Amino acid sequence: MDFLKQMILDKGYIINNNILKVDSFLNHQVDFKLMNEIGLEFYNYFKDKNITKIFTIEASGIAPAIMTSYKFEVPMVILKKQTSSILNDDLYQTEVKSFTKNTTYNLTLSKKYISPNDNILIIDDFLANGEAAKGAIKLIEDAGASVAGIGIVIEKSFQPGRKILEDLGYDIYSLARIKSLENNKIEFVD
Amino acid sequence: MDFLKQMILDKGYIINNNILKVDSFLNHQVDFKLMNEIGLEFYNYFKDKNITKIFTIEASGIAPAIMTSYKFEVPMVILKKQTSSILNDDLYQTEVKSFTKNTTYNLTLSKKYISPNDNILIIDDFLANGEAAKGAIKLIEDAGASVAGIGIVIEKSFQPGRKILEDLGYDIYSLARIKSLENNKIEFVD
Numbered sequence: 001m002d003f004l005k006q007m008i009l010d011k012g013y014i015i016n017n018n019i020l021k022v023d024s025f026l027n028h029q030v031d032f033k034l035m036n037e038i039g040l041e042f043y044n045y046f047k048d049k050n051i052t053k054i055f056t057i058e059a060s061g062i063a064p065a066i067m068t069s070y071k072f073e074v075p076m077v078i079l080k081k082q083t084s085s086i087l088n089d090d091l092y093q094t095e096v097k098s099f100t101k102n103t104t105y106n107l108t109l110s111k112k113y114i115s116p117n118d119n120i121l122i123i124d125d126f127l128a129n130g131e132a133a134k135g136a137i138k139l140i141e142d143a144g145a146s147v148a149g150i151g152i153v154i155e156k157s158f159q160p161g162r163k164i165l166e167d168l169g170y171d172i173y174s175l176a177r178i179k180s181l182e183n184n185k186i187e188f189v190d
Numbered sequence: 191m192d193f194l195k196q197m198i199l200d201k202g203y204i205i206n207n208n209i210l211k212v213d214s215f216l217n218h219q220v221d222f223k224l225m226n227e228i229g230l231e232f233y234n235y236f237k238d239k240n241i242t243k244i245f246t247i248e249a250s251g252i253a254p255a256i257m258t259s260y261k262f263e264v265p266m267v268i269l270k271k272q273t274s275s276i277l278n279d280d281l282y283q284t285e286v287k288s289f290t291k292n293t294t295y296n297l298t299l300s301k302k303y304i305s306p307n308d309n310i311l312i313i314d315d316f317l318a319n320g321e322a323a324k325g326a327i328k329l330i331e332d333a334g335a336s337v338a339g340i341g342i343v344i345e346k347s348f349q350p351g352r353k354i355l356e357d358l359g360y361d362i363y364s365l366a367r368i369k370s371l372e373n374n375k376i377e378f379v380d
Contacts, residue, residue: 029303030266032259059249059268066253067260069222076220078249113219 001041001175005188007034008154014181018156019100026125026153030063038175039067042123042151045173046072049148051121053077053114055140057107057132064153065123072121077113079136081105092142096135100128107135109143116144127152127174130161137170149173156181157189191231191365195378197224198344204371208346209290216315216343217250228365229257232313232341235363236262239338241311243267243304245330247297247322254343255313262311267303269326271295282332286325290318297325299333306334317342317364320351327360339363346371347379 011024025031042064054076056065062078069076085106086093092109114120122136127150137147147170155162155174158181165172177189201214215221232254244266246255252268259266275296276283282299304310312326323340330337337360345352345364348371355362367379 023300024302028268028270028300030256030259030268032256032263032266035256036260059252062249062252063256063266063268066220066222066225066256069220070226070257073222076222076253078218078220078253080218110213110218112214 001037003037004034004153004176007031008176008178009186012186014184014186017180017182018159020154020156020178020181020186022154026063027060035063035067038064038153039069039071041175042068042121042173043071046121046149046151049121050119051148052118053120054123055079055120055136056123057081057136060125061123064125068121068123068151075113077109079139080108082108092139094135094138094142096131098131100126107132107139109139111143114140114143114145118143118145119148120145121148121151123151125153127155127161127165127172128159130164133161133165137168151175154178191227193227194224194343194366197221198366198368199376202376204374204376207371208349210344210346210368210371210376212344216253220253225253225257228254228343229259229261231365232258232311232363233261236311236339236341239311240309241338242308243310244313245269245310245326246313247271247326250315251313254315258311258313258341265303267299269329270298272298282329284325284328284332286321288321297322297329299329301333304330304333304335308333308335309338310335311338311341313341315343317345317351317355317362318349320354323351323355327358341365344368 012022054069057079093106096107097104149171152174155177157177179189180187202212244259247269286297287294339361342364345367347367369379370377
């Protein structure tokens with residue numbers, strides 16, 4: 001997605017070999033035109049997959065996910081990050097470790113908003129180690145529903161997330177794939 | 191906004207006299223059509239105010255705010271809830287007490303995404319005691335920028351938020367105003 005790649009080159013900044021900041025258009029300030037283009041791009045890629053719901057993880061996934069939900073005309077569900085584990089028959093919950101932030105949270109979904117007939121597209125802003133996506137997949141499969149695919153805005157292809165998810169058989173579509181941030185230079189996968 | 195009021199009557203449920211759950215279309219599962227209508231309604235009300243940015247507070251404000259941002263064709267900025275106070279010259283920060291959740295957080299904004307020329311529309315999902323909105327206003331005014339108005343999806347009119355903000359001189363537009371949740375019945379302000 002050339003529009004996104006150009007924005008990353010123009011406005012992203014490298015913190016270190018592992019961290020790219022995109023605060024000016026994706027995570028803190030958010031570009032409305034980019035969000036619309038992202039929604040359209042995910043729609044075009046996954047439109048024949050009979051998607052019934054869009055799932056995302058709070059908070060940075062919400063803006064691209066609601067635009068995708070609008071294009072598909074299906075509901076979005078925000079998976080919540082709870083600090084504590086809640087024992088409750090009305091919820092699905094799984095522990096997720098964030099390597100980037102060195103924290104652990106409990107990804108939480110109300111049983112009311114998923115059924116075994118659902119075929120779900122997971123949307124998130126970043127794919128690094130794949131832990132958040134794996135958590136979302138676990139909740140969906142615990143409910144007996146299907147994962148139709150995973151749509152990622154920015155993939156850090158030098159980290160293992162894509163390989164782990166591909167090896168599990170999921171269809172991952174990343175709009176920008178970053179090969180390297182080394183030597184203070186952003187390189188994309190061709 | 192009749193579409194929203196009908197959805198609240200059909201799908202909202204009362205937890206107690208103070209708490210209305212709208213998990214099925216606003217906070218957890220999110221209705222794409224409603225988000226689009228909300229964006230349009232805020233646009234129609236505030237369109238002559240020369241809005242330069244939409245500000246919201248993570249996480250439930252993001253979906254209505256990005257749709258509003260898309261209608262205005264201006265950037266959205268997500269104010270972050272930090273658990274700890276950060277001393278940093280690049281940030282504006284203010285402490286906010288959430289009466290509803292009985293927690294305190296530090297609302298945080300990077301100085302890069304605001305300038306004294308900005309005229310900002312604050313969008314949030316709920317208005318109760320007005321603490322979150324007051325925090326957003328403080329950050330905006332600390333930066334020397336202006337608050338053009340406050341757009342709220344659901345106002346709990348039996349709590350003091352609206353009065354506090356009106357007394358401070360702000361223009362508040364709430365799409366649904368709830369007069370009472372007593373006797374397990376949702377009543378709107380006429």
